[in-house]
Amino acid sequence: MIKQVKIAVLMAFALMAMPCAARQQSPNGKLWMEHQSGDNGSTFVVSYEDGRGVTEVMRIPVVGIMTSDGRGGKMTLKEVGKCRRVNEEYTMLTGKRRECSNRANEYVFTFADQRSIDVRMVFRLYDDGVAFRYEMDDMKKIVEKVEKKLGYPCKAIA
Numbered sequence: 261m262i263k264q265v266k267i268a269v270l271m272a273f274a275l276m277a278m279p280c281a282a283r284q285q286s287p288n289g290k291l292w293m294e295h296q297s298g299d300n301g302s303t304f305v306v307s308y309e310d311g312r313g314v315t316e317v318m319r320i321p322v323v324g325i326m327t328s329d330g331r332g333g334k335m336t337l338k339e340v341g342k343c344r345r346v347n348e349e350y351t352m353l354t355g356k357r358r359e360c361s362n363r364a365n366e367y368v369f370t371f372a373d374q375r376s377i378d379v380r381m382v383f384r385l386y387d388d389g390v391a392f393r394y395e396m397d398d399m400k401k402i403v404e405k406v407e408k409k410l411g412y413p414c415k416a417i418a
Contacts, residue, residue: 284367286385287345291317293385295340295369302337302371304383306390318390323371323381325394332396334374341368346384362386 285292290310296303304320325332344366352358364384371379380395 284343284383284385285365286387287363287365288387290387291385291390293367293383293390295337297337301335302369304392306385320392324373325379327396331375331377332373332379332394335371335379336373337369338372338378339370341370343367 283292284295291306291308294305294307296305300322302323304318304323305316306318308315308317324335346364346366347361348363349359349361352360364386367383367385369381369383371381373379378397381392382395383390383392
């Protein structure tokens, strides 16, 4: 009996320490993402599974971001990064709950555009939602150009 309890405890710790799964999914596994490459480029489909079945939450049919200098079009997938676990805690100023926390798995897809410039698409799959953003290495330079045109400061997220 004691041996079985020890084995169960060891297995529980091993599962908690496991790296993210091979497919792109949320920490609880109910939300997952599929990447498909085709003639028209890359497509991402995010689905959610609950007790009633599977629901498609979001579909990104075209990947890319066009800049004024012609970057970001005709994207080709170069690399899919390893999963990174994200655990964030923050304090709300107002609302029902003051102390909040989020946990997610983050995945970075690196694409090369038609000029062979890297563009990253960063996804965070939370237990109850999904977020994504585009990143470029020289985003700060782009923001500086935008600031000059607008006449007030902007922030680039590093």
